[in-house]
Amino acid sequence: MKKQLLFLFFLCSSFLLFSQNDDSLTFSKLDKSPLDVVMYRDTNKAAVARVIYSRPSKQDREIFGKLVPFNAVWRTGANEATEIAFYQDVKINNKLVKAGSYSLYTIPGEEEWKFILNTATTQSGLEYDPSKNLLTATMDLLPSPQKIESFSISFVEQQNGGLLFLGWDDTIASIAFTMVTP
Template sequence: MKKLIIGGFSAICLIFANPINAQEDGKVNYSKAELNFSKLDSSPMDLALYRDKDEAPVARVIYSRPQKREREVFGKLVPYGEVWRTGANESTELTLYRDMKVADEVVAAGNYTIYTIPNEKEWTIILNKSNNTWGAYEYTDEQDLVRINVPVRKAPNTIEALSMAFEDSGNGADLLIGWDNSYVKVPFKNAK
C-alpha cells in the first residue's frame, strides 16, 4: 500500500512539474509556464447578422476584414473587372435561414458564397452554390445561382476595414458592403 501511495504521489508531482504552454504555431510546449496565443489575424473574421422584428435570424454573412492601410483599394489592391472573394482569406459565406428574393430569383434557405466583380461605377454581386472555398481560386460560374448589378455609392467617410452590415428595408434587408471610399447595397427581399 505504501508503494502505491508513493508511486501515485510521484506521478502527480511529475504532472504539475510540466506546465503546458500553447505557442503561436498552435502546438503545445510543455516546458514553459505561460500561455502564448497566436497574434490577431491582419484580416480578422467578422459577421453580420440580420434578424426580423421577432428576433428570428434571417441572414448571416461571415467574412474576413482586410484593412486599407493607406493603400489604393479599388482598381489596385482589388482589380476592377475581376472576380473577388469579397474580403480576405476564405471566401465570404452567406447563410439564409429562410427563402429570400435576390433580383427576381427566389434563393432557397441554405449556405452560399458571395463573390463580387467590382468596377468603378457598379459591382456585379454573385451568389454561388460552392461552399468552404479559399479566395476566388476555386470560383466557377457553373455554380452561380444569382448575379445582380448594383451601383457604387460614395461613402460619407473613409472605411478603413472592409465592412458589412444589414439594413432593414421594410420588405427584407439590404446588405451593405463598404471599404475605402465606396459602398454598395445588395437587396434581399422576403420571398413571400
C-alpha cells in the same frame, strides 16, 4: 500517497517536455484581417441572414482598381470565402434564393459591381468556381461620405426584406432582397 505524487510529477514533467518540444501547441498571432459576423433579423427578431467574413484594412493603400482589381472576381473580404446564410427563402433581383449557405463574391467595377452567390462553401476565398454560381446581379454604388478603414458589411431593414451593404475605402455597394412569404 507517494505513488500518486510520483505519478503526478511524471505527468506534469511529461506535459512540460511535450509542450516545449512541440511547435504545434503554439497559438497563432492575431489575424491581420479579423473574422467578423453580421446578422440580419426581422421585426420579430427571427434570423433572416448572416454573413461571416474577414475584414482587411485600408492601411493607406489604394483599394479599388489597385489592391482589388476592377472587373475581376473578388472574394469580398480576405482569407476564406465570405459566406452568407439565408435562414428563409429570399428573392434577389426577382430570383428565388432558397434558404441555405452560399459563398459571396463580387466583381467591383468603376461604374457598377456584380454580386455573385456561389453554391460552393467552406473553401478558400481564392477557390472560385464560376460553374457553381447560383445568381449574379448588379449592385448599386454610392460614394462613402467618409473613408472606411476596414472592409465592412451590414444590413438595413426595408419593407419585407433588407439591403445588404458592402463598404470599404470610399465606396459603398448595396443590393436589396425580399423575404418570400409562404
